[in-house]
Amino acid sequence: MTQLPVPAAVPLSSPAGRWLVVAAALGSGVAFLDGSVVNVALPAIGDDLGGGFSVLQWVLDGYLLTLSALLLLGGALGDRFGRRRVFLLGLVVFTVASVGCGLAPGGAALILARLAQGIGGALLIPGSLALIDSVIRSDDRGRAIGTWAGLSGVAAALGPFLGGWLVDAASWRWVFLINVPIATAAFWVTAHHVPETKDPSARGRLDVAGAAAATVGLGGIVYGLIEAPVHGWTALTVGATVGGALALTAFPVIELRSANPLMPLAMFRSAQFTGANLVTFTVYTALGGALFLLVLQLQQGLGYSALAAGLAFLPFTVIMLLLSSKVGAWAQRVGPRWLMTFGPVVAGAGLVLLIGVVPGAGYLEAVLPAVVVFGVGMACTVAPLTSAVLASVAPEHVGAASGANNAISRVASLLAVAVLPLVVGLDTSGSGPLGPGFSRAMLISAGLCVLGGAVAAVTIDRGAALTPHVLPGLHQACQTPPPPRPTPPTGAPTAEGSR
Secondary structure, X not given: OOOOOOOOOEOOOOHHHHHHHHHHHHHHHHHHHHHHHOHHHHHHHHHHHOOOHHHHXXXXXXXXXXXXXXXXXXXXXXXXXXXXXXXXHHHHHHHHHHHHHHOOOOHHHHHHHHHHHHHHHHHHHHHHHHHHHHHEOHHHHHHHHHHHHHHHHHHHHHHHHHHHHHHHHOOOOHHHHOHHHHHHHHHHHHHHHOOOOOOOOOOOOOOHHHHHHHHHHHHHHHHHHHHHHHHOOOHHHHHHHHHHHHHHHHHHHHHXXXXXXXXXHHHHHOHHHHHHHHHHHHHHHHHHHHHHHHHHHHHHHOOOOHHHHHHOOHHHHHHHHHHHHHHHHHHHHHOOHHHHHHHHHHHHHHHHHHHHOOOOOOHHHHHHHHHHXXXXXXXXXXXXXXXXXXXXXXXXXXXXXXXXXXXXXXXXXXXXXXXXXXXXXXXXXXXXXXXXXXXXXXXXXXXXXXXXXHHHHHHOOOOOOOOOOOOOOHHHHOOOOOOOOOOXXXXXXXXXXXX
16 A cells, blocks of 8 residues: 655645544554553562562563664664555554563563564654654644644553553453554554655665664663662673673764764754753653652552552543643744743652652542642643654654654663662562652652753753744754854855754
8 A cells, every 4th residue: 555755734634634643643652552551560460470670670671672772773764665664564563562462471471572562662653753744734743743742642641540450350461462452453544544755865774783782782781780689790790781881882983984874963963952852861761760660659558459550640641631732732832942941840840749659648648749740741841842853853854853862762761760779779679668769769750850851941942933844954054063143145054953
């Protein structure tokens, strides 16, 4: 069903525009759902399969590892071979891997299937945004991205509730098998209603060396951070950590020398692109670490069932559903800067409130206020952040930019799950309360959110309107210093392009 590329002029209000957003939201939503639905099932997985706290870390980080390492490659594959085609392939891989997770006989098999799921997600997530950005009319992109962010965010937010219900009503295995009907629906909508687009300038060899360096680097470091607290700093854990650090160090060198880099480093000459990705890293580090530990604290410390722990996040879901699309449209009118400054600070305040989630605390006075404040902060952050990233690069780099930003968010969560318990001295020896380390973790996460807001205040463009890719001179500005005057002669880079 291959179709010719179409111009980016489809209104969001048209049937084609609506179908496109539905397909993108279903595809990325199932990947985001899987990233959060597992959290609430971790105690049940640990009870059934054993292996201790490190196995639970690997169940989360195995998925995040391949997802974050290969997102850049997923974006590049879509730009080159067709975003729709790669998106459909990702759905197939993700669905098969989900079945493998649901049928896994032990911890090792589950971790391997989670690694495969991450590969499928790496093909899905950048493709969903790139399809919107390459097909939807420019005047509607802010609203379309806001709708996508809201629906995808709701899918992720529904994860704890859905996972808790499935664990209590049936088995933890269903938190993976539930992906099958959702991914099937996404495949049908995409195959029948989404046009094919690709970047005609994408040619030459793929940057396999860059993808390998990212995968080996992240894998080595995460292995050392998770396994060292269990087995000590042996030759294997030290070697993996050092090897991973060397591979990550080599990654930018490989990218500079590659004719077709996965991450064109010229993108980082844009202050807005660099700033938006720094905000992404800080906020998603806080998000990943806090949610991982909060679900464990609710079940192990406060005695919540899996379903009750999931229901605790329901206000977050409602807030994301109601606010994200409106915030996306607002950001397109007034600019993303102050929303991206205000949102992380509010989210940080919600994380500070989570310090009160200790054994004996009630839901209404401890959990609910924190979840509500945190949800408002994240709703004010996600859509403007996504729009700011896509608006800061040239059209030919949209796939790479989408992949880079999503990879950074997943790397942040990956490292948070591996590092935060170690840094705060978390009590992981049993299945009881997490101890004082939980409060320290919430404070660190809150500080990261506030830092993200401060970065946004000084790096994100203060211009009123945000129109993705209507940025004359951006490509030139990435190659040469911007001119000192805000209105240069015709053909020269503009001040807008220096973001």
